[in-house]
Amino acid sequence: MLTIHGVTRSRASRLIWLCHEAGLDFRQVPVIQAYRLGDAEAPDAPLNTRSPEFLALSPAGAIPVLQDGDLTLSESFACTQYLARKYGKDLGPRNEAEEALMLQWSFYAATMIEPDALTILFLHKPGPNQSGEDQALIANAAERLVRPLKVLEDHLCAHQFIVSDRFTVADLNTAEVLRYAQGFGPLWEAFPAVKGWLTACQDRPAFRKMWQERLQEPE
Structure with a gap:
């Protein structure tokens, strides 16, 4: 097992x-x-x-x-x-080309999106508890995310999923990275295709099952 x-x-x-x-x-x-x-x-x-x-x-x-x-x-x-x-x-590749594309997009998410998305996750606190210094760091992280999110937006405007015509590990990996920045609403206004795709990923029963298990753990 x-x-x-x-x-x-x-x-x-x-x-x-x-x-x-x-x-x-x-x-x-x-x-x-x-x-x-x-x-x-x-x-x-x-x-x-x-x-x-x-x-x-x-x-x-x-x-x-x-x-x-x-x-x-x-x-x-x-x-x-x-x-x-x-x-x-x-969920996995059917051929070498698909495998390469799944790796490409997963690496893209990890290198171009995840560091700044994590900054937003750790620092973003809605309301008056947000310090000015943290607000500046979040704004800088969000600004750096615009370029990679525009790449993903353009891709998802033309494709339902990231690789081929089905949900794959590339969608799962990328969705889990983007989740870190999901709570910062202003970032998503310019990327409706990414926002809709992420919502669809998180509506999947397997994600919801994982998320319920996560919520049951101590914070």
Whole structure:
């Protein structure tokens, strides 16, 4: 059976969503991020990314980690790509060209969108609690996102999905990155095709199942 190490409130959500899409059974080991704990090395600390047993599995101390038989794999997009290719049927590539395009768009999301989207996720607090400094950082991050989102907008104006004519791992990976910036409303006004596509991705039953599991975990 597949084993996913990582809480659902992490990038492990990407693997879990894909497993639900593909109907794959898996075991989840709820490794929590060390930064979320007061003292990650305390004797009574829950299993976390600094725990010796997890570091033996992942020297980088990062979740998620996927185990499939003798294979131990880290980096969430490597994991989703592997699962889609091996088990995902139409979620994965049908040929080498599709595989290349799925990798291209996943890497694009990770390199061109995710860093600034994470800035928005961590700093955006609606209302009077938003400091002026944080507002400036968010505005700068949103400005940097305009160019990559315009590329995605133009693509989705001409295509229902990112690669070929079906929902694939490329959509899943990109949607999970864009979710980080989803709470900052002004950013999305200029990108209706991206907004509609993201809503459709998150309306999928497999996403909703993952999200309910995520909400049931402690914050």
